[in-house]
Amino acid sequence: MLSLFEIAASLLVLSALLSWINRAYLKLPHTIGLLVMALFASFVLMALQIFVPSVGLTDTIQSAIKQIDFNETLMKGMLGFLLFAGALHVDLGKLRDAKWAIGTMATFGVILSTFIVGTGFFYLTKLFGADLPYIWALVFGALISPTDPVAVLSILKTVKMPKSLETKIAGESLFNDGVGVVVFTLILAIAAGGSGTGHAMLDTVLLAVPLEAVVQSGAGHGGGVSVLDVVELFLVDAVGGAILGLIAGWIGFKMMARIDEHAIEILISLALVAGTYALAQRINILGHHLSGPIAVVVAGLMIGNKGAAFAMSDHTRQYLFGFWEMVDEILNSVLFLLIGLEILVLGLVPEYALVTLLAIPLVLIARLCAVYIPMKVIGTFKNFTKGAIPVLTWGGVRGGISVALALSLPENEYKPLILTATYGVVVFSIIVQGLTVKNVVQRVVDPNLL
Template sequence: MGFFPLVSIIISLAAVSSYLNFRYVKLPTTIGVMLVSLVASLLIVLVGPYAPNFHQQAATLVSQVNFDQVVLHGMLAFLLFAGSINVQIEDLGREWLPVSLLAIVGTLISTTVVGGSAWLLLGWLGQGIPLMHALLFGALISPTDPIAVLRIMKSVRASRQLEVQVTGESLFNDGLGVVVFLLLLQLSGQDGSGQGAAPLSIDPWQVGMLLLKEVGGALVLALAAGVVAYHMLKRVDNYKIEVLLTLALAMGLYALADALHFSAPIAVVAAGLFVGNRGRAFAMTEQTREHVDTFWELIDDILNAVLFLLIGLEILVLPIEREWLVAGALVIPIVLAARWLSVAGIMGPLGWVTPQSRGAIPVLTWGGLRGGISVAMSLSLPVSDSRSLILTLTYLVVLFSILVQGLTVGWVIRKTSDLEPPGIFPD
């Protein structure tokens, strides 16, 4: 099937799923769209023995979507830029310490705890995988997705401090999670061809230089691109051109950073923060700011609907074994425990130094949803004996995260944290 027919079908399915959710299911859009597509996928699987051609055609359609390429080298540029362009530097500055510790230290703790525990568990279940592959699973499952959580937090009027912490952590741990994943992939000796290679020695100097290149190079490139975009925005007063410039910045910067082997997610987040703050304040008129915000809000909503639709449809092509379902059910509490350990280990001591919102630990733990980035990274794994098992574990964790945690996080916020008075958040 050609590119345009395939995209047309996906957009149409996302639109229909959004409509059904809005009219009948009435859940937050991303969760509702995924639930609708998941139910539809399960129905197709159930009727498969009676309509094998229909099942095969549906699976073939889904298999034509290169999920990891679509997300990691497509959607992520738009989603991260849309998320960062509306984040206030002042808010982020006030919470820089918890945000940076959660995004960096928390991601590393989660990667290590999940990877080591999953390795031990799977070995005990007789489904052992190499330790490096288990750590890869820990790295890809650690980034959090705040899309559904933030809207729920606004609806229940969670504290502004908690909202900034959730937003800031997710923006930066996406980039760091991808960097750690790629670093572990290289250290495991995987060359992406499916043939494998000799594992690289773990040289701290080599690892440090690679991290410096990925992160430092991304920040320098983002600053340069942001400054150029800022001066271009400042010299034109036409909202159509200015919206186009922000679009070019997100896409061009992501592609360039990717080509230079810098962290494209970190580059886009940094550029979005720069343009969204300095550019918004000094280079845009009120009319331009309104159109830029509307444009990126639409991009964000449309792509998230498509992303969560694809997550629900992926069950049609995932190789799932009964033993893997048992392993997945046991891995879910491991992931939650690792999340709690990383959050409590950071926010607990921080509470002795600076005031933190009541209920920060349970809200940040339960609100640490996993989403499309985790699924995309698992699908990007080279062919190996562990790949199918890791895919299944990732998918089960993501499903539980979105459907169970996503639907109950509002209750957790109301029961454990301080709420803002009415009028703080816009409707």
């Protein structure tokens, strides 16, 4: 068995090697190239396992990957740093200008998509003879509906588009997980309570929400989840997380404003992310923890805007932003490599391949509805860039967070189907949508705006 250091070293070496191959030969966008090569390597290893089982290489690699808890690694390790790095570069002024579009897509849009995907997936599984209850189909809808901020921000680096559109896509991806995880948590609590597994819950999901509290509040005891439960969960997690991020960001800003030493200010930013994320998971209000991701996003917006303008010299700003750009690149490289290698240990079921293929257009149709309807409502009193709807639809990429949420589901007969469909949608989204979103932008957006 490999040690933690050996696993980390192997991932870094493999990330560096594949990044070099991609840059020198394939010339794909960095993270997409890593995912493609990791998937190719995984399929080669699986073929070796079938045709030359005596080699034993696949078993060794599978054993090492199994030691990595993907959900824990992403949700309690990488995510806070990746979100902070992304939020640093978002213009707060443009974010305010797009607040209605972002807010509507990140709330009503996510809920609408959840029910469209869930309902469609329920009938798809019935069509192919899979016995998936409607409530578990909604669980799939909830975990796949929010766009992934890590994947979205990574792909946005490779595409030139109008700033207003970029802000909407980035802003929505940073904030829609707050609503998405509340919906996911509540639906999963109802599903688990109804199937008798209410106490076999994960301790922490995207916003560090303990599902036992939700189950015990009603779903696990036959009482159902009330509107008050929903409001309470959202206020504590999302609003509480935002307040914590605002306070932590303000403290970090004040500390940076008192000095001008780039090394110390970078250290403060690191402490700000790690400390805020950890504190969010420790604070307990009414049985719920605060949202660590939302807290670090708010803190990142404050440091990237107010901090960069009033608390840093040009010299410090250059070093701090450069440091976080490197953190973002390194963690993204490891994350997308892991997504590709996870296929070796996920236990995907080939029999669900056709359902998974049909789930891809279903998710895209739901995304179109989640963008079109809110945009039409807001469009009656606010102008939008021409081509915004197709770009926002195709640019709504899913990623590792959906896979992590699927992995966090309790063990039951429905998990393999949900996990297989989730992984298929995520891989399609990152590779196909990620590689073609540039073409979509060039086709539908006024060239004078690019």
